[in-house]
Amino acid sequence: xxxxxITTAIDYVNGRPHIGHAYxxxxxxxxxxxxxxKGEDVFFLTGTDDNAQKNAEAxxxxxxxxxxxxxxxxxxxxxxxxxxxxxxxxxxxxxxxRHIKFSQEIFSKSFKKGDxxxxxxxxxxxxxCEAFLTEKDLxxxxxxxxxxxxxxxxxxxxxxxLSKYKDKIISLxxxxxxxxxxxxxxxxxxxxxSEELKDLSVSRKNTEWGxxxxxxxxxxxxxxxxxLGNYVSALDYPKGKKFKKYWPADVHVIGKGINWFHSVIxxxxxxxxxxxxxxxxxxxxxxxxxxxxxxxxxxxxxxxxELATKYPADSIRYxxxxxxxxxxxxxxxxxxxxxxxxxxxxxxxxxxxxxxxxLAEKNFSKGLKKSQVDKKLFSKLNIKKIDSLMENFEINNxxxxxxxxxxECNKHINQEKPWExxxxxxxxxxxxxxxxxxxxxxxxSPFLPETSNKILKQLNQKPGNLKEAKPGLVKIYKVKKEGIxxxxxxxxxxxxxxxxxxxxxxxxxxFSKLDLRVARIKEVGDHPDAKKLYILILDxxxxxxxxxVVSGLKENYKKEELINKRVIVIRNLKHAVIxxxxxxxxxxxxxxxxxxxxxxxxxxxxIGAKVM
RNA sequence: GCCUCUGUAGCUUAGCCUGGUAGAGCGUCAGUUUCAUGAGCUGAAAGUCGGGUGUUCAAAUCACCUCAGAGGCACCA
Numbered sequence: 001x002x003x004x005x006i007t008t009a010i011d012y013v014n015g016r017p018h019i020g021h022a023y024x025x026x027x028x029x030x031x032x033x034x035x036x037x038k039g040e041d042v043f044f045l046t047g048t049d050d051n052a053q054k055n056a057e058a059x060x061x062x063x064x065x066x067x068x069x070x071x072x073x074x075x076x077x078x079x080x081x082x083x084x085x086x087x088x089x090x091x092x093x094x095x096x097x098r099h100i101k102f103s104q105e106i107f108s109k110s111f112k113k114g115d116x117x118x119x120x121x122x123x124x125x126x127x128x129c130e131a132f133l134t135e136k137d138l139x140x141x142x143x144x145x146x147x148x149x150x151x152x153x154x155x156x157x158x159x160x161x162l163s164k165y166k167d168k169i170i171s172l173x174x175x176x177x178x179x180x181x182x183x184x185x186x187x188x189x190x191x192x193x194s195e196e197l198k199d200l201s202v203s204r205k206n207t208e209w210g211x212x213x214x215x216x217x218x219x220x221x222x223x224x225x226x227x228l229g230n231y232v233s234a235l236d237y238p239k240g241k242k243f244k245k246y247w248p249a250d251v252h253v254i255g256k257g258i259n260w261f262h263s264v265i266x267x268x269x270x271x272x273x274x275x276x277x278x279x280x281x282x283x284x285x286x287x288x289x290x291x292x293x294x295x296x297x298x299x300x301x302x303x304x305x306e307l308a309t310k311y312p313a314d315s316i317r318y319x320x321x322x323x324x325x326x327x328x329x330x331x332x333x334x335x336x337x338x339x340x341x342x343x344x345x346x347x348x349x350x351x352x353x354x355x356x357x358x359l360a361e362k363n364f365s366k367g368l369k370k371s372q373v374d375k376k377l378f379s380k381l382n383i384k385k386i387d388s389l390m391e392n393f394e395i396n397n398x399x400x401x402x403x404x405x406x407x408e409c410n411k412h413i414n415q416e417k418p419w420e421x422x423x424x425x426x427x428x429x430x431x432x433x434x435x436x437x438x439x440x441x442x443x444x445s446p447f448l449p450e451t452s453n454k455i456l457k458q459l460n461q462k463p464g465n466l467k468e469a470k471p472g473l474v475k476i477y478k479v480k481k482e483g484i485x486x487x488x489x490x491x492x493x494x495x496x497x498x499x500x501x502x503x504x505x506x507x508x509x510x511f512s513k514l515d516l517r518v519a520r521i522k523e524v525g526d527h528p529d530a531k532k533l534y535i536l537i538l539d540x541x542x543x544x545x546x547x548x549v550v551s552g553l554k555e556n557y558k559k560e561e562l563i564n565k566r567v568i569v570i571r572n573l574k575h576a577v578i579x580x581x582x583x584x585x586x587x588x589x590x591x592x593x594x595x596x597x598x599x600x601x602x603x604x605x606x607i608g609a610k611v612m
Numbered sequence: 613g614c615c616u617c618u619g620u621a622g623c624u625u626a627g628c629c630u631g632g633u634a635g636a637g638c639g640u641c642a643g644u645u646u647c648a649u650g651a652g653c654u655g656a657a658a659g660u661c662g663g664g665u666g667u668u669c670a671a672a673u674c675a676c677c678u679c680a681g682a683g684g685c686a687c688c689a
Contacts, residue, residue: 009689049689162686187616187684194615201687227689258689265686286683323624328617329682336624339638347651355648362647397626400637410652419647484649558622 004035005246007231008046009254010094013073014058017080019332020255020287022304026317027284027326027395028253029086033446034390036087037465043246045234046081047092048074052223056209066209070095076305083308084317085449092234094211094227102233103226104214106273107202111215115164115272118216121157121201158203158219165268166197172267172277179263180393181327184256184283188263200265228266232275249278256283282393285329287320290523290563302332311489314448315341321447322399334523338489345451348406349440350485353455356409356433357481359418363426367478371424373471374432380408381436383469386443402443409436434459434479435471442469451485458482515572516588516611518601522546524559527581535581536562538569541608547571550583557598568599568611 008028011021025046032044049055050070059069078091092099110116170192172178179185203219204210210220231252235243254262262281270277289302307316311334319337322344324330360368382401389398418429437455442464445452456463460478519538527533527550534554538547547569553562568588576583588599601609 012689052689054688183617190615191685195685198686204687222687224687224689255689256683260684260686261689288682325625331624336638343638346649351649351651353648355652357648359647403637410648413647414645414653417645417647486649488649560623 002040003246003250004032004040004042005235005249006032006035006042006044006251006253007249009252009258010047010049010092010227010230011077012052012054013048013050013070013077014052014054015073017077017304019289019302019304019307021077022080022084022316023287023320023324023332024253024255024284025081025086025088026084026320027282028251029084029088030317030321030395030446031251031253031390031393032087033449037442037445038387039465039467041245042089043235043242044088045090045092045231046086046088047090047230047234048077048094049223049227049230050074050093050095051210051221051226053204053207053209054223056207080305083305084313087449090234092230094230096233098236099226099230099233100211102237103211103221103229106229106269107221107225108214109274110160110269110272111158113272115161116158116202117161119157119159119199119201121155123153156205156219157201158213158216159199160202160225160268160272162200162265162268163197165271166192168271169264169267173263177280179259179281179283181283184259184327185263188259191260192264224261224265225269228261228269231278237275248276249280251280251282252278253282253284256285259283282326284326285324287324288329288331290331290333311337311341312450312486314450315345315486318345318399318448321395323396325396326393335525341486342488344403345448346484346486346488348403348410349444349451352406352410352413353437353458353485354481355413356430356437357458357479360430360434360477360479361481363430364477364479367476368427368431368434370472370475371427371431373435374412374428377408377412377432377436378471380412381405381439383443383466387466399447402440402447405436406440409433431477432471434477435474438464438474439469439471442466454482454485513572514570517569517571518605518607518609518611519547519567519569520607521562521565521567524562526554527578533578533581534559534562536587538567538585539607540569540571541606544608547584548582549585549587550576550578550581551587553587553589553598565598566600566605566607568601 006028008024011017028044028046032042036042048070055070055073056066059066062069064072074093080086081088081091094100094103107116170189173185173188173192179188202222202225203213203216204222205219207220210223211226213219213221231249232243232247235246237243237247252262252266259281267277304316315337319340320330320332322340323332323336386398386401389395389401413433416429418426418433421429438459438461441452441455441459441461444455445463453463458480460480461474517540519540521536522539523537525535525537527535533550533552534557536549536551538549540547549569570586570588573584573586590597590599601611
């Protein structure tokens, strides 16, 4: 049996996961599941990097014991896997004994070989950061974060002779399909060829967290040197059954930021330790949220676990896989999610299943025996093409190919009008349609596992593999329609309140009653029942509730002009209902005839700041 | 600073390597259907292919310049 070993990067546990973590796991999961339905023996690994110094720092900040902090956070990452139906076969943590043992083993192996030697690390050391800075980090010779001049420090360190393996690495990276996509390969190759490979510092002195080097108790192994090894230690190198069966890895799925580590440093470590090289490094891009980078300071990082309480996991999986082309950066927005969920999942797929099941139930309540197969319909399904797209990691295109067939099915029903048919013709058409839904459930199972199961249950069929994705296999269908696959996501409609109009002249006391705040426009949506109105969701800063405001800006501002704009809002305005939608505040704007111009703070200032 | 990538209809994007009338999805508009989830189907409008110069009989596609955005530059998983 063909084996398939796939991994994700292991995550730092210095905080909660963001949507990017979910994205990487979903990609790997789809590939793993695809290879499973192809009948391969799959091992899918993900996990956490517990030993990173960053974790220790974050624990300090949270004032928790490091070990507890790391354990708690690792649990959240495991929960993330559960929530998104990630089918990993194992979840490794680098604090596991066998991993620690492995890290130390390859460290001493390389040391004995002479690939690791003791040396001195010199550089600018910032006391505030407790870290070495490169000259590029410095602004006016100062650490930009602490505004202090760093001191020149020398520290004992162990170094790894990366340069020794330069030629081998170049030839590995040059080999076809080692790094996918191509441009990421070229990037690495260009750097390898143009730059000198410096030896790498692979240890840190006197740290309280991390794996102690086997040759010097004062030093601990630097994070990535230990972390990369998880791909091997999880298989019980060197004698474990799993290692013998699954190594080398077929695919390491990673984000573009850590390509150098996986394409250059990891191979060097393996060369030094005499371990076979992995077959492929699959580099994915980064996700942005509503068009901007994920960052804590922007406050736009989405908690995927929370997100999954709001939307079905399958819908989130779908939009990430369908929207983003692997290797490129992609954008995630709830707007895109809603649109894809409603159009493609609910309308195209959900409705197809629903209409076919109704036809089958109405006409064949006692069951439908195997009948002729409609060749014309199945000529529109190209499974080979879908498979080859998956093999090329073009997940979005594979999904689009599946959807082509879904659309063909809908078209087919409209053209053939089975509800007007009788007898054998009717049997043939309904049987063929049920078969196409069954085949779809197989093809979709890697992408939408929950949905796939729901379809199968209604068809009264068991999960199948790719070989079974051909028509004419089921001898009798006894279907049972059970509710809807995807409920539409509707815009929030809130309950009415009283509208109030006020005032003439006011004094300062009255004015000071106004609670004016700087807010950030977080989301912009169309009012379902008004041409000139937007529904805005305003972010009022940390710890504050968001406000929904209906505002007549449509003729003056495009959505993208508004998103992320800082505006001034009256926060304590009585809530009003504007054409059926509650408005919980009001934006300040200058108005002249048709012209509208939003009032804004003139300089950069915190969201939530009071305006007076 | 050096390097890489991206810029195509209102939005998301295919095509660029291997030059030859710009394809698609969403949205919009119109028509049509009732088996089905305010679903389906058919069709239409909509693009100076960031800007400029050049190569060529011919450029979204090749070269050079320029503008805008994103990313990498080694201890950042």
